[in-house]
Amino acid sequence: MCASYDGLCGIGELAERAGVSVKTVRFYSDSGLLPEASRSAGGHRRYGPDSLERLRMIRSLRTMDLPVSAVRRILDEEETAGSPGSALEDAVAGQLRTLGSQLAALRWREAALRAVQECPAAERAGRLRLIGAVTAPPTTAPLARFWRGWLPPRMPARSVAAFLEAAVPQPPDDPDPVHVLAFARLCALVSGPCDGEERSRTQPHAHKEADARASAVLYAGLAEAYELAGAEMRHERGPYPGEALDGFVAAYASAHDTADTPGFRRVLARQLAADPRIDRYWELTAEVVSPPAGRPEPTPGSAHDWLLAALHTQSGTALPA
Structure with a gap:
């Protein structure tokens, strides 16, 4: 994903590749949705090779107005099972009910x-x-x-x-x-x-x-x-x-x-x-x-x-x- 010698990239590069703001990446990281791989000697966040796809998934889920708690459950299930399953199905069904009421x-x-x-x-x-x-x-x-x-x-x-x-x-x-x-x-x-x-x-x-x-x-x-x-x-x-x-x-x-x-x-x-x-x-x-x-x-x-x-x-x- 990144051109650096260790395969990691900074928050600015990740945000640019994903098409989001640095503030958005920081929010997802602080929420526990986007784990950091490490910190640089200067304390800057560094992200691993899978972070771009994970960030794109987060952005897609949030575009559907799914709450952070639901996004976390979907990502945890995907990480465990290899693909989104019942957590995504339940979240989408719940959002459809909410939208119908609105x-x-x-x-x-x-x-x-x-x-x-x-x-x-x-x-x-x-x-x-x-x-x-x-x-x-x-x-x-x-x-x-x-x-x-x-x-x-x-x-x-x-x-x-x-x-x-x-x-x-x-x-x-x-x-x-x-x-x-x-x-x-x-x-x-x-x-x-x-x-x-x-x-x-x-x-x-x-x-x-x-x-x-x-x-x-x-x-x-x-x-x-x-x-x-x-x-x-x-x-x-x-x-x-x-x-x-x-x-x-x-x-x-x-x-x-x-x-x-x-x-x-x-x-x-x-x-x-x-x-x-x-x-x-x-x-x-x-x-x-x-x-x-x-x-x-x-x-x-x-x-x-x-x-x-x-x-x-x-x-x-x-x-x-």
């Missing part, structure tokens, strides 16, 4: 800025405060907390997780200002003042009598019914008695340990019609998960309404005004 945050911020820019001037300050309360990239933690407080107590963790997966909308990877605004409004809705008494009033009466086991059965059955109803809604079919409605009623019947009879269906229809509702949550959820100019995606809330309408049609009870 890109998601940038896309969210861009859509958020457009949402502020595109609204009337008189509304910008209020919209900025609303959107600014949401992290970038956004977290669904406030929505999950809301539902954990809403669900019946002592439900099995697996049942809670399944319900949260259906009820908590995930913001799109490439959001539009409409998505950002709807998600911000959704977070504001669930984060507003709501004491235990108010929260309990939003819990449907048809759900309250079920114990932990029955609650798990109920919500599992409702999830299946909502999925079936959602498929009908995507085909633009209006509410009608069928498999989805049968599963919907069976979930309530099983939870209350009673038979699915015409009389039970009439009672259930009246009870569900009188229950408190959280329509605004589902309206905003549909805006979060649907294309801005496309057909709204079914949500558990809209699927519930479809099934309730089918139940009223079959039982002959009147829909609430």
Whole structure:
């Protein structure tokens, strides 16, 4: 590598050959990434024949923004095994995850800025405060907390997780200002003042009598019914008695340990019609998960309404005004 009699070169020559500054070589040496072969009589650093290739490898790894600790692990593995292996693979995968999160945050911020820019001037300050309360990239933690407080107590963790997966909308990877605004409004809705008494009033009466086991059965059955109803809604079919409605009623019947009879269906229809509702949550959820100019995606809330309408049609009870 070097023309000197001992095959070693100084820090200036090494830096010039690698196309980096002397300061950079010194930093890598002081960090333990680029060992010195020796020091001259005057105390100057001397580097061995392999230092140039090692320095080029360090520079390549650092160009990908890998931290010094990861670079050290890769170099140690290469020195031991003869080539980079799992350490390099793990570092690249980790960096890709980090970069993905950064890109998601940038896309969210861009859509958020457009949402502020595109609204009337008189509304910008209020919209900025609303959107600014949401992290970038956004977290669904406030929505999950809301539902954990809403669900019946002592439900099995697996049942809670399944319900949260259906009820908590995930913001799109490439959001539009409409998505950002709807998600911000959704977070504001669930984060507003709501004491235990108010929260309990939003819990449907048809759900309250079920114990932990029955609650798990109920919500599992409702999830299946909502999925079936959602498929009908995507085909633009209006509410009608069928498999989805049968599963919907069976979930309530099983939870209350009673038979699915015409009389039970009439009672259930009246009870569900009188229950408190959280329509605004589902309206905003549909805006979060649907294309801005496309057909709204079914949500558990809209699927519930479809099934309730089918139940009223079959039982002959009147829909609430």
